[in-house]
Amino acid sequence: MEYFIHIGIVFFIYAILAVSLNLVVGYTGLLSLAHAAFFGIGAYATAILLTKYNINFFVSAGVGMGLAGMASLFIGIVLSKFKDDYYALASLGFNVIVCSFFINLDSITGGVIGIPGIKKPSFFGLEIHSNFAYLILALVFFVIIFLVSRFIVQSSFGRALRAIRDDENALAVFGYKVLNFKLVIFVISAMMAAIAGSLFASYITYIDPSIFTITESVFILTIIILGGLSSLRGSLLGALFLILLPEYLRILGLPNDTAAQVRQIIYGLALIFLMLYRPKGLVGEYEMK
Amino acid sequence: MNILKLKKIRKHFNGVLALDNLSLDIKAEGITGIVGPNGSGKTTLINILSGCESLDGGTIIIDDSLRSKKMRAYENSIFGITRTFQEIRLFEQMTVLDNVLVVLTEKNVLGAIFEKHGEYHLMKAEELLKVVNLWEKRNELAINLSYGQRKLLEITRALSTDAKIYLFDEPFAGLFPEMIKTVMKIIKKLKEEGKTVILVEHNMLLMRELCDEIVVMDNGKLLSKGKPEEVLNKKKVLDVYLGK
Numbered sequence: 069m070e071y072f073i074h075i076g077i078v079f080f081i082y083a084i085l086a087v088s089l090n091l092v093v094g095y096t097g098l099l100s101l102a103h104a105a106f107f108g109i110g111a112y113a114t115a116i117l118l119t120k121y122n123i124n125f126f127v128s129a130g131v132g133m134g135l136a137g138m139a140s141l142f143i144g145i146v147l148s149k150f151k152d153d154y155y156a157l158a159s160l161g162f163n164v165i166v167c168s169f170f171i172n173l174d175s176i177t178g179g180v181i182g183i184p185g186i187k188k189p190s191f192f193g194l195e196i197h198s199n200f201a202y203l204i205l206a207l208v209f210f211v212i213i214f215l216v217s218r219f220i221v222q223s224s225f226g227r228a229l230r231a232i233r234d235d236e237n238a239l240a241v242f243g244y245k246v247l248n249f250k251l252v253i254f255v256i257s258a259m260m261a262a263i264a265g266s267l268f269a270s271y272i273t274y275i276d277p278s279i280f281t282i283t284e285s286v287f288i289l290t291i292i293i294l295g296g297l298s299s300l301r302g303s304l305l306g307a308l309f310l311i312l313l314p315e316y317l318r319i320l321g322l323p324n325d326t327a328a329q330v331r332q333i334i335y336g337l338a339l340i341f342l343m344l345y346r347p348k349g350l351v352g353e354y355e356m357k
Numbered sequence: 358m359n360i361l362k363l364k365k366i367r368k369h370f371n372g373v374l375a376l377d378n379l380s381l382d383i384k385a386e387g388i389t390g391i392v393g394p395n396g397s398g399k400t401t402l403i404n405i406l407s408g409c410e411s412l413d414g415g416t417i418i419i420d421d422s423l424r425s426k427k428m429r430a431y432e433n434s435i436f437g438i439t440r441t442f443q444e445i446r447l448f449e450q451m452t453v454l455d456n457v458l459v460v461l462t463e464k465n466v467l468g469a470i471f472e473k474h475g476e477y478h479l480m481k482a483e484e485l486l487k488v489v490n491l492w493e494k495r496n497e498l499a500i501n502l503s504y505g506q507r508k509l510l511e512i513t514r515a516l517s518t519d520a521k522i523y524l525f526d527e528p529f530a531g532l533f534p535e536m537i538k539t540v541m542k543i544i545k546k547l548k549e550e551g552k553t554v555i556l557v558e559h560n561m562l563l564m565r566e567l568c569d570e571i572v573v574m575d576n577g578k579l580l581s582k583g584k585p586e587e588v589l590n591k592k593k594v595l596d597v598y599l600g601k
């Protein structure tokens with residue numbers, strides 16, 4: 069049972085990451101590979117505030133959102149100068165820069181060693197001890213974020229995002245300040261990723277910079293491409309599939325380090341296969357050009 | 358009254374002078390046709406008027422207010438300008454209905470987040486799409502329409518604004534006769550409503566029938582301007598068209 073609860077928690081965290089990245093990549097057509105950076109900012113904010121300063125989990129998550137929001141606003145403005153491949157490359161660059169902050173601000177981030185012994189959240193003096201309680205917490209956050217995302221994509225704002233994805237210059241002709249739309253969705257998405265980071269840090273209780281590298285950004289991207297761009301349901305399906313993948317391999321009885329390598333190979337193959345035969349992903353509505 | 362006044366506007370693309378000190382006044386509430394050989398700068402002119410390209414020099418006055426040199430396309434809604442594109446540019450992976458709704462609904466970021474299209478928007482979209490027989494197709498993706506239907510959808514999208522000035526870049530090109538009739542009707546109706554239409558088109562028969570005035574461009578310059586029957590019979594105009 070504990071095992072399923074664990075899988076459930078990890079699933080909700082990655083579902084939040086995938087849904088939020090899909091708002092930017094799938095709906096708006098901005099190929100961002102910096103999502104792990106915002107995930108990391110949330111995780112570090114919570115790890116530091118909770119562990120070193122004994123600040124309430126929810127406050128720390130709020131601070132993480134705020135920091136990720138500010139960082140993403142700045143990054144979004146710089147990225148708005150780039151298009152297509154260059155946008156993706158520049159966003160990778162920002163992920164590397166944010167990671168190097170995690171490594172080099174070692175007096176507060178613990179450098180390469182990271183931060184161990186992160187506490188569990190407490191709720192009106194009640195500490196969330198059991199994994200089951202944590203599952204509920206992650207579920208609540210996930211549901212809120214999913215509903216907010218759905219509200220956004222079904223609004224007039226969401227329609228404008230899809231129009232930006234299809235032809236932003238044509239949209240501008242009809243009176244839209246396109247840049248504002250791109251910045252707002254980028255910031256919202258980053259703040260959501262920060263929440264996933266806060267949940268992750270206090271659940272795993274140990275973080276270091278290697279968790280938030282570009283490999284992680286690529287992993288989240290793989291989830292949404294697998295599930296389907298422009299589909300929130302697709303992101304959930306993609307997350308479920310890729311979170312469970314290591315578990316299938318374990319069932320197959322592969323030794324751990326072989327399994328890890330096989331997993332990387334399967335991620336790579338899955339991406340190539342999708343691009344070739346199913347560019348819309350499992351249930352997606354939008355085909356990447 | 359002249360709604361548009363262009364003074365010595367200039368635009369070049371690495372070496373090519375697409376608009377060469379072009380000065381031109383365009384009358385309000387009527388249809389002005391722009392003709393000229395390929396590459397004479399017609400599309401560039403439309404792009405400049407709609408803020409899609411920036412200006413190298415000269416001034417543009419729209420309805421007595423100056424349009425700044427640093428063009429911003431989103432200001433079209435302030436100046437009351439809308440347009441179609443010579444090469445169709447729809448929101449291809451969106452439905453026919455969404456292509457129209459996106460122009461009808463809120464354009465301010467915050468307003469748009471808290472707005473879902475309402476009955477009013479739907480009724481307006483239905484009215485607009487029925488004119489071009491696309492209401493039945495409202496749930497299809499734009500990319501899956503025929504060429505002619507896509508062209509009509511683009512025109513409908515332009516009509517979804519409440520503009521005063523309509524810029525149409527070859528709206529008839531590639532259309533079947535039935536669809537040409539539909540577009541003619543749309544353009545005539547705009548004129549009746551007191552709108553200003555600027556129409557780029559190569560089909561001279563259509564131009565004679567529709568336009569109150571015709572502007573002939575050649576090499577980014579104004580060659581001739583006047584009533585269709587006068588202008589289109591001038592020797593220098595015929596020369597440019599038939600090759601000297």
Ligand SMILES: Nc1ncnc2c1ncn2[C@@H]1O[C@H](COP(=O)(O)OP(=O)(O)OP(=O)(O)O)[C@@H](O)[C@H]1O
Pocket residue numbers: 370371373374375393394395396397398399400401402443
């Ligand atoms: N984006 C661009 N980059 C480089 N050159 C351009 C660009 N746009 C237009 N030109 C050049 O400017 C000149 C005018 O082009 P424009 O498209 O305005 O002509 P046009 O009158 O619309 O022609 P057509 O009847 O073929 O549509 C041409 O020589 C064209 O090659």
Ligand SMILES: [Mg+2]
Pocket residue numbers: 399400401443526
């Ligand atoms: Mg042209």
